[in-house]
Amino acid sequence: MRFSVPGLALGFFLVVGQLLAQPATPLSRLRVQGNAFVTADGKPVVFQGLNASDPDKLEKSGHWDRSYFEEMKRWGATIVRFPVHPAAWRNRGKAQYLQLLDKGVAWAGELGLYVVIDWHTIGNLKNEMYQNPMYETTRRETFEFWRTIADHYKDNTTVGFFELFNEPTVMGGKLGTCSWAEWKALMEETITIIRANGGKAIPLVAGFNWAYDLRDVAGSPINAEGIGYVSHPYPMKREKPWEDKWTADWGFVAKKYPLILTEIGFCGPDDKGAHVPVISDESYGDAITRYCDANGISYIVWVFDPQWAPMLFTDWTYKPTRQGTYFKKALQQQATRR
Amino acid sequence: MRFSVPGLALGFFLVVGQLLAQPATPLSRLRVQGNAFVTADGKPVVFQGLNASDPDKLEKSGHWDRSYFEEMKRWGATIVRFPVHPAAWRNRGKAQYLQLLDKGVAWAGELGLYVVIDWHTIGNLKNEMYQNPMYETTRRETFEFWRTIADHYKDNTTVGFFELFNEPTVMGGKLGTCSWAEWKALMEETITIIRANGGKAIPLVAGFNWAYDLRDVAGSPINAEGIGYVSHPYPMKREKPWEDKWTADWGFVAKKYPLILTEIGFCGPDDKGAHVPVISDESYGDAITRYCDANGISYIVWVFDPQWAPMLFTDWTYKPTRQGTYFKKALQQQATRR
Amino acid sequence: MRFSVPGLALGFFLVVGQLLAQPATPLSRLRVQGNAFVTADGKPVVFQGLNASDPDKLEKSGHWDRSYFEEMKRWGATIVRFPVHPAAWRNRGKAQYLQLLDKGVAWAGELGLYVVIDWHTIGNLKNEMYQNPMYETTRRETFEFWRTIADHYKDNTTVGFFELFNEPTVMGGKLGTCSWAEWKALMEETITIIRANGGKAIPLVAGFNWAYDLRDVAGSPINAEGIGYVSHPYPMKREKPWEDKWTADWGFVAKKYPLILTEIGFCGPDDKGAHVPVISDESYGDAITRYCDANGISYIVWVFDPQWAPMLFTDWTYKPTRQGTYFKKALQQQATRR
């Protein structure tokens, strides 16, 4: 026991911060029912949306503002994902990064967009080894991130999803080993922490191979109710035709659990930023959007930024790239059908 | 192998430091016999004492001096506990913090007071998550702390006890999970390290719920001889009447192992520093002191400081607070009975 | 996914760095065949060589140069070991330390000497506790070191061996516990990482008791093909006569796996740097070199430095010490028999 009287001030500040983070007209609290995401009144929702780039990157370049969200809304998005890089979180500092997130969550809420907060790392959390330095984190930092986020957004309904770990991968052993059982235990511990700290957003869990592979879910699902699963089925993860492979690798999950593809996207072989595994063409766009429509799967396109690839626009006039043209149309058509 | 000749100097310095730390007339070496702490000649001892605040805090405010120990002696204490906060240990530095401890141990020894060195953290050591930042530490730092302390005080008999980890808690899952088996393994590893480094003080082990709960000891005691158990039964951990609940939760341990309540205390609901779980009145003092007397249980009152709560005095004239008045009398009466 | 276009530059730089690290006339790629190290054409090789001191230490004192390698060659060495201290690796920085290694590997290759890169730490990697601060590292840093080294030297045939961890020890419990099964798992994870990152050098694995004891290999060998085992049989690890004890403790391994003693050496009781466990005389030199010859075991003498002990020369004229005189003759005789 150690109780210092002046210590009360901090708790008070945090409570006020949470109230300010809530929009004037809250969105309906999302939850899981069967294999669907549903609103408070039980109505199923399938999302189509856009990935922001890191709020830290956008703020530094002067683009973390309401107009960025208005443009995503105009493109037809109903959800937006915030990829929080561990290095950005550490370097900006917790309190300052939360202020960034609060602003983005407020703009999203005012425009009726749900938010996914994504701990944007790539690697093997068991060994704390990563694809490159900007993804470096620890188990402890990951747990503390979710402790903080769960507490901070506990009463905020705009933040509909917590994506626990962007892309798990051992890089073919370059980062050592991690079994599904070890990964599952890490995800279950994270969910325990989130919920004990009051977090009500839906936890989203990915599998290995850079969040592509969910086959282990068949025999050994995450031991927690009310969660969704994630895949990132970029075009080159499998050879065309994709559909049967997608069903075997991750699509089967959608029969039993809600599924959301938090990253999809493509660019042509000669486009700026072309790299494995994203090189393809509009036939990929057709295939993945039809597959999602047919199976009630949500998706979020990577990435609403003119520098990160595959990019959706070329400059800050929001001029669409090749995939930007494709997905702007796809999302707007979905929006008119709602 | 790498042996650098000038390296001999450091070892010499450490040996001299240890000799200086020993009082002129050493106290009798304590050990465990059955369910009792006993002196070298086998005489059982039950302690009543006081918690110092962190030596680092006392030194910074000019109160880490012999008169502080003389006052504790006048209040009737036979033991004093030093709560070493990990953040204070790190910030002051190992060598400088050891100098503080050496001074306090010397003053205590001269006055015939035994010392408990307490690694004063609160949280889940398995996940390295804590109640708040001042309690942050790692498994490695915890092991290294005890390696250092065990070696430094190996021949000092004033330091009768090493309290391995102040208050284990998962905070209802906010800090993730830790099973008793996992906790037990961490404590056993710590005891192995202490003893291999020559530490002869009695290791003290606490259980979950902020060191309140020892029920797991019944079926799965720590696998080590010569240790004691700890509880911190503040009044609001259970509803009055307490006695049967105390017996079920931790008191039963005293039939088989030595037991010491390294923190007890109360304050009135309107007193400065009142907070859960310490709010009560003198009936708590009566109950806990009688329970300890009846069962041969040692206790140490929290805290001999005018700012930390529940405080025992109001200012540096050592004017007793409400609980200070109560416990000063209780300890002095015990002292006259010795 | 996050792909930043300017990021290409770094990959290009690393590839160029690797090419420059390769000598003009490459040595034959070593591999394991049965219980022998063999060249690419299957010819068995038994090595006799010398331990450099830490390249960082040599560079700081102006001795990391081609003449140092020429002198080792003159003494009859066919292999040289580079003990990389974790603190030196961290303090100099990865890129700068790799430049040091590249120079040494190039000089060795030009002179026909194979190189062992040795992660020179002493302690319990499981608990991340060490004999003293210069040996401090973490599991993560150890894995990352080997990820870096494996990738950097993947096509370099001079670097014949990766010695994964110099001297594992729990120091009789002072560093806690580590079972052989726990140690084995750490070594297997390291080997997985090395090979997935393209490392083709032969991994060398030591056992507890400061790399002396390999008895656990009998019942529970490392689960990986193509590796060698290590012992450091300094004279005082066992009482003379040594031979039967050596066979029981580590020599038996040589019947089934390639074995290399990456540290041997002695000094007289009054020599500078004399310390446990290295004090002996020439009878130790006779015994260990004969034992190695009789059993096809490679060895590397500690240490080609005038300050670290047991030293092989007294000053930078390379004047041999007592053990220097002994081993210079032993190596040169071996060299004439080749």
Ligand SMILES: [Mg+2]
């Ligand atoms: Mg307490």
Ligand SMILES: [Mg+2]
């Ligand atoms: Mg993967």
Ligand SMILES: [Mg+2]
């Ligand atoms: Mg050695």
Ligand SMILES: [Mg+2]
């Ligand atoms: Mg607890």
Ligand SMILES: [Mg+2]
């Ligand atoms: Mg991705």
